[in-house]
Amino acid sequence: MKEFQLKYGCNPNQKPARIFMASGEDLPVEILSGRPGYINFLDALNSWQLVHELSEAIGMPAATSFKHVSPTSAAVGLPLPETLKRACFVNDVKGLDDSPIACAYARARGTDRMSSFGDWIALSTTCDATTARLIRREVSDGVIAPDYTPKALEILKKKRNGTYNVVKIDPSYVPDPIEHKQVFGVTFEQGRNASKIGPELLTNIVTQNRDLPESAVRDLIVALITLKYTQSNSVCYAVDGQAIGVGAGQQSRIHCTRLAGGKADLWHLRQHEKVLNLPFHEKISRPDRDNAIDVYLSDDYEDVLGDGIWQTLFTRRPEPFTRAEQREYLSTISGVALGSDAFFPFGDNVERAHRSGVSYIAQPGGSVRDDNVIEVCNQYGIVMAFDGLRLFHH
Numbered sequence: 001m002k003e004f005q006l007k008y009g010c011n012p013n014q015k016p017a018r019i020f021m022a023s024g025e026d027l028p029v030e031i032l033s034g035r036p037g038y039i040n041f042l043d044a045l046n047s048w049q050l051v052h053e054l055s056e057a058i059g060m061p062a063a064t065s066f067k068h069v070s071p072t073s074a075a076v077g078l079p080l081p082e083t084l085k086r087a088c089f090v091n092d093v094k095g096l097d098d099s100p101i102a103c104a105y106a107r108a109r110g111t112d113r114m115s116s117f118g119d120w121i122a123l124s125t126t127c128d129a130t131t132a133r134l135i136r137r138e139v140s141d142g143v144i145a146p147d148y149t150p151k152a153l154e155i156l157k158k159k160r161n162g163t164y165n166v167v168k169i170d171p172s173y174v175p176d177p178i179e180h181k182q183v184f185g186v187t188f189e190q191g192r193n194a195s196k197i198g199p200e201l202l203t204n205i206v207t208q209n210r211d212l213p214e215s216a217v218r219d220l221i222v223a224l225i226t227l228k229y230t231q232s233n234s235v236c237y238a239v240d241g242q243a244i245g246v247g248a249g250q251q252s253r254i255h256c257t258r259l260a261g262g263k264a265d266l267w268h269l270r271q272h273e274k275v276l277n278l279p280f281h282e283k284i285s286r287p288d289r290d291n292a293i294d295v296y297l298s299d300d301y302e303d304v305l306g307d308g309i310w311q312t313l314f315t316r317r318p319e320p321f322t323r324a325e326q327r328e329y330l331s332t333i334s335g336v337a338l339g340s341d342a343f344f345p346f347g348d349n350v351e352r353a354h355r356s357g358v359s360y361i362a363q364p365g366g367s368v369r370d371d372n373v374i375e376v377c378n379q380y381g382i383v384m385a386f387d388g389l390r391l392f393h394h
Helices: 038-058 082-087 100-111 129-136 150-157 214-228 253-269 286-296 323-330 348-355 370-380
Strands: 003-005 018-020 029-033 062-067 070-076 119-123 140-145 165-169 178-183 186-191 234-239 242-248 336-340 358-363 383-386
Touching: 029 150, 038 062, 038 070, 038 119, 038 140, 038 165, 038 214, 062 100, 070 100, 070 214, 082 100, 100 119, 100 129, 100 242, 129 150, 150 165, 214 234, 214 242, 214 336, 214 358, 234 253, 242 253, 253 323, 253 336, 253 348, 336 348, 348 358, 348 370, 370 383
Parallel strands: 119 140, 140 165, 336 358, 358 383
Antiparallel strands: 003 018, 029 165, 062 070, 062 119, 070 242, 178 186, 234 242, 234 336
16 A cells, blocks of 8 residues: 545645655555544554564563553553552453553553543554453554454454554564655654663663662663653653653643653552542443542542532542542652653752652753752652653654
8 A cells, every 4th residue: 555545634624635655665554444544643653663662672562552642651561460450440351461462551541541532552562352352442543553363353343333443564664764744835854763762871870879770770761762752842750661641742841740740640549549449330431430530639529529429420429538648648659760851950850750759760961950950869869860862752
């Protein structure tokens, strides 16, 4: 297939729209089901790069959940503890522990479930039936993977009454080293960002604490590769082989750190017994549960606990999860890794990161205030490496 006609571009008024290879060669993708759109393919091609690179760097299957050209999360295929299974709504999935790619997707999709609603999925390896069953029951736009088992394809082709977007990509495809982009009729040209992200980037530790365990190295690599395909400015928190908070597209670095930290906090709070044991009515849909949990953990909790409202969601009225209780619980969290796509200009980023349990940081360095940032890290015993690699993506 040398080109594919899209329904329209970013918006319905943007026609005509298509994807094609300027070289005249065949596209590296095959549409197995559905009719992906312009934004679908932006998400598909960016998300595929992320999981392909992450899988190669970590040596494990990887998955990501993408929305509007940025990941909500990315993860490698580590088994999920029972508490996390419950928080991700996958504790009822048979065979999950036997499928690393399903574990990776369960982690990625379960991290920021509000943002992942209607996502695009990328898988680094063959989609199996277990993963397909997970995808089938979530609201999403499509999936890209190097292959699908016959059973997985059968399951996915039934989603959305047969219109679900399923894309197969050639895993051996390597794009030209020079890439082009048009804006307002002007063509931009640049070399592709082919920088490799691995443990060697994390050797320049600039803090008093230099203890960087292998698990932290893994998590920092997850964070940095996630950032490589996130709209800048961006900051990513990661732990246990998955991105747990992504702050994308903010003009201020501290706003990235706050946004990502708030999402990381919610990921931790979803695993608290008060949230895991919310007495939902059996027929409450998964998206409605996500929304209720999000409100329950906010200052507007009365919007789901008020008289006449809680009865529509719960079998009994839950006790509020107060801010004081949340802060006390979050104060016990540590071991979180944080990556930044550019340097921290002020120590306030470290202050905010510390409140979300960050123990390890990787950032390019190079700010005139590096000394201040290092000083704040030393104050909290945080390990920080200057990786020397800016990861802007637009």
